[in-house]
Amino acid sequence: MMSSVLLKPSLLKVPSSRNHRRRASTQVTCTSSHISSSNSNHSPPNIKDEARRHPPAAHDFSAKYVPFNAGFDSSESYSLDEIVYRSRSGGLLDVQHDMEALARFDGAYWRALFDSRVGKTTWPYGSGVWSKKEWVLPEIDPDDIVSAFEGNSNLFWAERFGKQFVGMNDLWVKHCGISHTGSFKDLGMTVLVSQVNRLRKMNRPVVGVGCASTGDTSAALSAYCASAGIPSIVFLPANKISTAQLIQPVSNGALVLSIETDFDGCMKLIREITAELPIYLANSLNSLRLEGQKTAAIEILQQFNWEVPDWVIVPGGNLGNIYAFYKGFKMCKELGVVEKIPRLVCAQAANANPLYLYYKNGWKDFKAVKANSTFASAIQIGDPVSIDRAVHALRNSNGIVEEATEEELMDAMVQADSTGMFICPHTGVALTALIKLRNAGVIRETERVVVVSTAHGLKFAQSKIDYHSGTIPGMGRYANPPVSVNPDFGSVMDVLKDFLHNHSNS
Ligand SMILES: Cc1ncc(COP(=O)(O)O)c(C=O)c1O
Ligand SMILES: N[C@@H](CCOP(=O)(O)O)C(=O)O
Numbered sequence: 001m002m003s004s005v006l007l008k009p010s011l012l013k014v015p016s017s018r019n020h021r022r023r024a025s026t027q028v029t030c031t032s033s034h035i036s037s038s039n040s041n042h043s044p045p046n047i048k049d050e051a052r053r054h055p056p057a058a059h060d061f062s063a064k065y066v067p068f069n070a071g072f073d074s075s076e077s078y079s080l081d082e083i084v085y086r087s088r089s090g091g092l093l094d095v096q097h098d099m100e101a102l103a104r105f106d107g108a109y110w111r112a113l114f115d116s117r118v119g120k121t122t123w124p125y126g127s128g129v130w131s132k133k134e135w136v137l138p139e140i141d142p143d144d145i146v147s148a149f150e151g152n153s154n155l156f157w158a159e160r161f162g163k164q165f166v167g168m169n170d171l172w173v174k175h176c177g178i179s180h181t182g183s184f185k186d187l188g189m190t191v192l193v194s195q196v197n198r199l200r201k202m203n204r205p206v207v208g209v210g211c212a213s214t215g216d217t218s219a220a221l222s223a224y225c226a227s228a229g230i231p232s233i234v235f236l237p238a239n240k241i242s243t244a245q246l247i248q249p250v251s252n253g254a255l256v257l258s259i260e261t262d263f264d265g266c267m268k269l270i271r272e273i274t275a276e277l278p279i280y281l282a283n284s285l286n287s288l289r290l291e292g293q294k295t296a297a298i299e300i301l302q303q304f305n306w307e308v309p310d311w312v313i314v315p316g317g318n319l320g321n322i323y324a325f326y327k328g329f330k331m332c333k334e335l336g337v338v339e340k341i342p343r344l345v346c347a348q349a350a351n352a353n354p355l356y357l358y359y360k361n362g363w364k365d366f367k368a369v370k371a372n373s374t375f376a377s378a379i380q381i382g383d384p385v386s387i388d389r390a391v392h393a394l395r396n397s398n399g400i401v402e403e404a405t406e407e408e409l410m411d412a413m414v415q416a417d418s419t420g421m422f423i424c425p426h427t428g429v430a431l432t433a434l435i436k437l438r439n440a441g442v443i444r445e446t447e448r449v450v451v452v453s454t455a456h457g458l459k460f461a462q463s464k465i466d467y468h469s470g471t472i473p474g475m476g477r478y479a480n481p482p483v484s485v486n487p488d489f490g491s492v493m494d495v496l497k498d499f500l501h502n503h504s505n506s
Pocket of ligand 2 (some may be wrong): 153185212213214215216282285320379
């Protein structure tokens, strides 16, 4: 472990942008060719120029691809600059960091470094993902990074929902959906598109980037590609994603293919296509994505001042994210940042529940299912690519899998909304898991729980409209439809008197 004597305080110094700016303006004749080319018109330096003037101290951190869960005797590995998604045996890959190099710095060092970067505009550390750059893509040049300063999302104390619906005082919702494109996919996509940007500068054969999607991956991919000027192609199951999600890649200039199949069908097609054409695969089968997504776990610890919650509940579909959370927590423990990891819960819609069935069967005989239609449409997935990663995460975190019926998930979403949130149906799935585990006495009243909210509720407004207007057969217990009222004083007074009478004790 690195002793404090060896800590380089300069690594921790994050000059304020004002200081940067002042110094920069007195150094206009700086010798860097980058700077002179980008500032040939003598405009003030931008945040990337400033990052070039103050390169981070040299280090020897590195990362490579290895087969997922490879034994110690495996020597198979690939540079991150190779275009490879599968191991030689056809299994999943994982990004493996040089943990020895990282462990030369102790937990206190990493905590202080990460804390020093929060809330700044310093490139690229103003991003919640890139503020952990050394643990994400240590070798990428900050110039190649494509970032919207994603991450650093609100960890919301769900005081009223906690008290009213689950009898808890320490319930939190990590709002990963309050983000650039409205979902947690931004966290992974900034990493993947940055690496693509680097590969293209290295003249590697990447003409475009493609994904299959239930609506959120495609939104993130198209936005990050558009901001870097990289062509994107998205495969969407026809009529199975929300209008708000569909208009995102359309607006960002992606080639949008609407295909008469489900997500699993689109996933199969994109894998075949990316094996043939110089199109880089952007789904979470590509382990680069998970390096960005894992920073949400680190961020949760950071937001609790490096205290570890008891439980973290994550809605699961293609199952990359549950592993990403595990990996983030595990790295923090391995590097002495915290002393333990939370128990993980993966929550699935009962209409698309292959992981739940596998768990209930004691992890014997995994069978893909035909995913049925669900209001949690972004997790309507029957054959998740990261099934092995999810099982690993759950087994090693004493984890649990729960499921939610359509009525349960919609009721939970509506109840959460009634306490001031505006969440997506997938978060409703996670809240249902919480309600069930509280009722079963598995999660205790005094425990600290984080529910991961994965997308913005506005992307799924139609499902809320349908619920509240009573158009979903058998649903609507907590509906709060608008009241039609005649435009006269008496009619309005009648409605208000009823309202005040009903609420007089609340
Ligand atoms: C909103 C939302 N929630 C949850 C998930 C599940 O994440 P994962 O596929 O990583 O399990 C997805 C995508 O699948 C999603 O778009
Ligand atoms: N919900 C996802 C499904 C694909 O997941 P990925 O993480 O493998 O890209 C989506 O929004 O497309």
